[in-house]
Amino acid sequence: MTVIASTAGESVPAPAHALPGISSADRVAVDAALAELGQPRYRAGQLADAVWRSPASSWDEVTTFTKELRLELAHRFRFDTVAETEIRPADGGLTEKALHRLVDGQLVESVLMRYPGREGRRERHTLCISSQAGCAVGCPFCATGELGYGRDLAVAEIVDQVRHAARRLATRSAHLTNLVFMGMGEPLLVLDEVLAAASILTDPARFGLGARHLAISTSGVVPGIERLTALRPQWTLAVSLHAARDPLRDLLVPLNRRWPVAAVVAAASAYQAATGRRVSYEYVLIDGINDTAADAAALVRLLEGRGSHLNLIPMNPVAHTPWQASPPERVRAFATRVATAGIGVTVRQNRGQEVGAACGQLAAERTGEPSAASVAGRQSRLVAASAAALRSVEPRAAFRSVGTGAPRAPRPAGRGGERGMSPRRTG
Numbered sequence: 001m002t003v004i005a006s007t008a009g010e011s012v013p014a015p016a017h018a019l020p021g022i023s024s025a026d027r028v029a030v031d032a033a034l035a036e037l038g039q040p041r042y043r044a045g046q047l048a049d050a051v052w053r054s055p056a057s058s059w060d061e062v063t064t065f066t067k068e069l070r071l072e073l074a075h076r077f078r079f080d081t082v083a084e085t086e087i088r089p090a091d092g093g094l095t096e097k098a099l100h101r102l103v104d105g106q107l108v109e110s111v112l113m114r115y116p117g118r119e120g121r122r123e124r125h126t127l128c129i130s131s132q133a134g135c136a137v138g139c140p141f142c143a144t145g146e147l148g149y150g151r152d153l154a155v156a157e158i159v160d161q162v163r164h165a166a167r168r169l170a171t172r173s174a175h176l177t178n179l180v181f182m183g184m185g186e187p188l189l190v191l192d193e194v195l196a197a198a199s200i201l202t203d204p205a206r207f208g209l210g211a212r213h214l215a216i217s218t219s220g221v222v223p224g225i226e227r228l229t230a231l232r233p234q235w236t237l238a239v240s241l242h243a244a245r246d247p248l249r250d251l252l253v254p255l256n257r258r259w260p261v262a263a264v265v266a267a268a269s270a271y272q273a274a275t276g277r278r279v280s281y282e283y284v285l286i287d288g289i290n291d292t293a294a295d296a297a298a299l300v301r302l303l304e305g306r307g308s309h310l311n312l313i314p315m316n317p318v319a320h321t322p323w324q325a326s327p328p329e330r331v332r333a334f335a336t337r338v339a340t341a342g343i344g345v346t347v348r349q350n351r352g353q354e355v356g357a358a359c360g361q362l363a364a365e366r367t368g369e370p371s372a373a374s375v376a377g378r379q380s381r382l383v384a385a386s387a388a389a390l391r392s393v394e395p396r397a398a399f400r401s402v403g404t405g406a407p408r409a410p411r412p413a414g415r416g417g418e419r420g421m422s423p424r425r426t427g
């Protein structure tokens with residue numbers, strides 16, 4: 001039994017929220033707990049079935065065990081580290097946004113997306129999960145970045161987002177086919193936990209997802225990419241670029257000040273060479289900020305000949321930025337410029353526009369509204385910073401920003417004011 005010392009020096013059971021999640025317990029820990037309880041070895045197999053292959057969502061529902069055994073196990077492990085989940089369906093059932101409340105009140109999000117089968121391809125169910133509550137990177141177009149950093153998730157808290165989705169899919173006779181670490185947080189800043197979760201989720205004796213069906217994204221943590229490269233996994237690496245020139249990327253992805261874009265792309269190319277897995281680059285298109293012919297040309301110079309793939313994503317509207325998504329004609333023009341240079345390009349469609357929202361926006365809704373003054377201050381800071389960044393990458397950019405909308409009329413205050421949900425995280 002997990003115990004803590006009382007002030008009187010006696011051992012007392014640990015409170016439920018301090019217990020480890022059963023989904024992160026390895027075979028040694030499970031065997032030790034069962035041996036301590038005098039259980040036969042075959043119980044370990046029954047326990048794995050209950051955790052990984054049954055619809056049970058609590059110890060109470062593990063009816064292969066006696067009530068006494070369930071109680072003993074509940075004193076040692078939490079069956080589920082997610083205390084509560086709110087589901088918001090969208091896109092006629094193709095998208096499901098889940099807001100998970102963890103036991104300490106932190107909120108994280110996952111998004112389940114169904115891609116119907118077509119042209120010989122099977123139906124796919126892709127889950128986007130979070131690795132942190134909030135995010136310290138602070139990309140200014142991202143609702144999670146605006147929330148700030150809460151804490152890193154424990155391994156079981158990452159894995160249990162997946163178990164939740166798998167249980168929901170099982171009720172529809174479907175199963176998860178793809179998993180992406182593109183929700184809240186920067187996965188490579190919590191790499192130990194992400195690696196442990198990935199190992200559990202790809203373990204055939206546990207969740208059993210094929211390694212090639214897993215993708216990990218980063219906004220450019222070079223030491224993390226290098227660590228992944230040394231491990232040579234079969235996962236897809238997705239790198240969020242959003243700008244190809246440092247002054248602009250310093251603004252849009254603040255980690256760029258530490259690891260400039262050329263170093264990020266060089267590290268990602270080394271990953272591709274070592275693993276044989278094509279790197280995918282993500283690029284959020286923001287009207288008048290990073291979507292011009294000069295931006296496309298800089299991107300081509302950066303990615304040309306690397307054999308990677310580019311995903312273009314019109315920015316999800318986030319209420320507290322002064323910016324908007326690039327209009328469809330600018331998206332098409334940008335895609336054409338890059339594709340003409342021989343770089344594979346896909347334009348991703350936003351999903352779930354009707355339900356809140358972009359990565360972090362549901363959690364932001366729950367944390368309350370900032371004051372109108374703080375929203376206005378943030379917007380005017382971003383307008384000034386983007387104008388300065390544009391001037392430094394292109395001296396004539398001051399004219400461009402007036403004509404194409406870098407400084408926009410402020411949006412209505414309110415985190416939930418405008419909503420969008422990307423099938424991919426934008427960071």
Ligand code: SF4
Binds near residue numbers: 135138139144219427
């Ligand atoms: S885009 Fe990604 S890395 Fe940037 S703040 Fe949002 S979650 Fe963090």
